[in-house]
Amino acid sequence: xxxxxxxxxxRVLEFxxxxxxxxxxxxxxxxxxxxxxxxxLKGDNTRRLGSSGAGFFPTYNRNKxxxxxxxxxxxxxxxxxxxxxxxxxxxxxxxxxxxxxxELDYDSLAALNPRLIYCSLKGFLKGPYEHRTAxxxxxQMMGGLAYMTGLPDRPLRVGASVNDIMGGMFGAIAxxxxxxxxxxxxxxxxxxxxxxxxxxxxxxxxxxQYAVTGVAxxxxxxxxxxxxxxxxxxxxxxxxxxxxxxxxxxxKVFCExxxxxxxxxxxxxxxxxxxxxxxxxxxxxxxxxxxGHWRADALMExxxxxxxxxxxxxxPPELYDDPHLNASHGLVDLHLPDSGELTRVPALPMSFxxxxxxxxxxxxxxxEHTRELLAELGYDNEKIAALVEQGSIAL
Numbered sequence: 001x002x003x004x005x006x007x008x009x010x011r012v013l014e015f016x017x018x019x020x021x022x023x024x025x026x027x028x029x030x031x032x033x034x035x036x037x038x039x040x041l042k043g044d045n046t047r048r049l050g051s052s053g054a055g056f057f058p059t060y061n062r063n064k065x066x067x068x069x070x071x072x073x074x075x076x077x078x079x080x081x082x083x084x085x086x087x088x089x090x091x092x093x094x095x096x097x098x099x100x101x102x103e104l105d106y107d108s109l110a111a112l113n114p115r116l117i118y119c120s121l122k123g124f125l126k127g128p129y130e131h132r133t134a135x136x137x138x139x140q141m142m143g144g145l146a147y148m149t150g151l152p153d154r155p156l157r158v159g160a161s162v163n164d165i166m167g168g169m170f171g172a173i174a175x176x177x178x179x180x181x182x183x184x185x186x187x188x189x190x191x192x193x194x195x196x197x198x199x200x201x202x203x204x205x206x207x208x209q210y211a212v213t214g215v216a217x218x219x220x221x222x223x224x225x226x227x228x229x230x231x232x233x234x235x236x237x238x239x240x241x242x243x244x245x246x247x248x249x250x251x252k253v254f255c256e257x258x259x260x261x262x263x264x265x266x267x268x269x270x271x272x273x274x275x276x277x278x279x280x281x282x283x284x285x286x287x288x289x290x291x292g293h294w295r296a297d298a299l300m301e302x303x304x305x306x307x308x309x310x311x312x313x314x315x316p317p318e319l320y321d322d323p324h325l326n327a328s329h330g331l332v333d334l335h336l337p338d339s340g341e342l343t344r345v346p347a348l349p350m351s352f353x354x355x356x357x358x359x360x361x362x363x364x365x366x367x368e369h370t371r372e373l374l375a376e377l378g379y380d381n382e383k384i385a386a387l388v389e390q391g392s393i394a395l
Contacts (some may be wrong), residue, residue, distance in 0.1 A: 004357040005032025010179065012079075012089040013103075014064065017046045019136070020121045020195065021093030022060035023168030028175065029063035030348045030357040036087075036373060037064045038080060040071065041394040043366035049338065057297050059345050063360050068367030068394035075392040077102050082377050084109045084116065087195045088188075093121040096131055098188060106190045116143070116188040121171045125194045126311030134195050136163045148206060167198045184322040228275025229254070232313065233287050241297035244309035248272055257306045258290050270351055298366055320344060329356040337363045367394040 010033040014025040022037075023196045024228065031033040043066075046057045056252055067083070070076040081104070084090055090109065099105055104261020106118040140146040140157045147343055150156030164259050171193035178191050196391035197236070200207075206217040217223065227233075229245035245254050269275050275282055292297065303310040314322075331344035348357045368391050374384050 002385065004352045004355050005360075006352065007031040007033040009262070010034065011037065013086045013087040014082055015090070015092035015094060016121075017044050019056055019060060019094070019164035020167045020171075020257065021091060022046070024091050024093075024121060024171040024175075024193075025064060025120065025168075026060045026062065027172040027348065028091075028171060029360075029381050032360075033089075035064040036067050036083065036210050036369070037061065038083075038104060039066055039068050039366070040365055041068050041391070043068065058334060058343070058363060061363055062320070062332065062345070063363065063371065064332055064364060065369035066367055067191065067370050067373050070370065071102060071290070073390075073392050075387065076337065076369040079374070079387075080104065080391065081112065082306075085113050086377075087113065087116060089117045089119065090178070091119040091121065091171065095133065095244055096122060098114075110188065110190075114226065115182060117175055118190045119175050119178075119180065120190070120192050121167055122194050124196045125192055129196065136161045136195060139163050139195040142202040145199050146204065148203060148217065150219055152219055156358075161200070163195045163198045164288035166202070167195050168195050170198060171206070172351075180186055181303055198211070207221050221380075224276065224279075226276070228269075228272055228274075228279055228282060229286065229356070231283055233291035235284075235294055235296040235299055236292060237295045240313045241291070241299055241302065242309075242311040243291070243311065245275075246272070246309065250308055251275070253306050254308060260290070287385065309379060319346075332359050334359065337365065338342050354382045370395050 001346065007028060010028070012028050012033045012035040014037045015033055016022050016025060016037070020210035025035045044054070044057065044061075049056055071080065082289060084104070101129055106116075106120075106379055108197070109118065122130070122388065123132055123139065125131045137146075137157050140149075140163065143163075145162075146157050149158050171191070174191035174193055178189050182188055207218050209215075227244060227246045229243065229251070232240050233244050234240055251269070252264055255261065263269060268278065269282070294302075300310055300312065318323050319325060320331070322330075325346075330347055330349075333349045334343055334345050335341065336343055350357070371384055372388060373388070373391070380386075384393075384395075388395060
């Protein structure tokens, strides 16, 4: 499905590692931009992460070209500046000031390329915290998300790098907006996205809930949901299924489909607010009298037929076999960088006239496109060989 290329012709220079910067570059690359990942001679350290970080590099670095350069040498920095002169976008998520020391900051590069859009992805936007070191987990703790996810006395991070990924996404949105503005002004600008502000945006609904009700929100683990039937139930074959009945009409449909006219006729359960008030007795009753008698597959088939929200409890590896993801081109083929083994990764969650962005370039080896990019800058083989000899680049 690689025909989707709305950003074809846009050149992006990416200085990034871990998740936030690479996810921003991934979005632009999947949408057709020519994203050049600038790496150290030995490659981005993210390539070598293990354990829970082992999936970072393969997930967020497809469709990019790799330029391996020694940024500690004046010659290497000069090469990068030449690339920046031709770029539409530069994005970076290094520690504050890291690129400034190399005169690769916005002001220095804008003087060379006034049309450059320079996106910095950091822990915090401008303010008292801007020089702090941040991680996804740091801002989840200080931004209220870990509080809302865990138990009252045990904050718990969300089970994915949500702020890193969404921070990268908001960075991409800012870049797209700046590209649009450049069509009118002819000039680039600096844009920013940050983890902490992203986390505050995520918990905004809970902040406003407090403003409206005057009652501090409780963690999701012990909260009083807005709906009476909105929970996980155990089935007869010892599986778990989430079921939601979120309107009075759905309650009537539920009672009719599961042949419980007694529940439909019970005036104390007629409205959602009434069902919320008796959740402590209603849910065990539904578990005992209805859900516990159904096998999971049959239950979900029935719920789907009557249009009620439901979900099996699924682990990430099980998604490889998800029929919807497989039928809708929701998984992209990819070769792992070290083993060469074929795997699949989730595609961008969007489509264009029914088509999904797909794979144009597999994961690049370190420096795979260095020669190609230097040739585009006008370097011949002799000059490239000299740069290799000097240790300025890796091919």
